[in-house]
Amino acid sequence: MITEIVKENGALEVIQPKKEEECRCYTVQDLQKILNVTRGTVYELLKRKEFSWIQIGNGRYRISKKSFDAWLDENF
Secondary structure, rough: OOOOEOOOOOEEEEEEOOOOOOOOEEHHHHHHHHOOOHHHHHHHHOOOOOOOOOEEOOOOOEEEEHHHHHHHHHOO
16 A cells, blocks of 8 residues: 655655564464464474474464474475
8 A cells, every 4th residue: 555645845755654574483373274284283393393483481382484484495
C-alpha cells in the first residue's frame, strides 16, 4: 500500500508503510504446519539437534528460522 501526501509547496511525497520486522524464529506449531507432521515428530527433530533452537520457559521452544530454513533446503 502506498500513501501519497501533498506537501505545502505542492510537491508530492510518496510514503510506504514500514514493513513489520520479520520474525527470526519459529515455534513448534510453526514447524508442524510447515512440515505437515505431528508435534511428537517436531520434538524428535529437536532432540536430534537437526537445527538450532532454544528452550524458553516451561517446555516452550524457539527454533532459529535461518538454521531451520537451511536444514529444510538441504533435506527436501
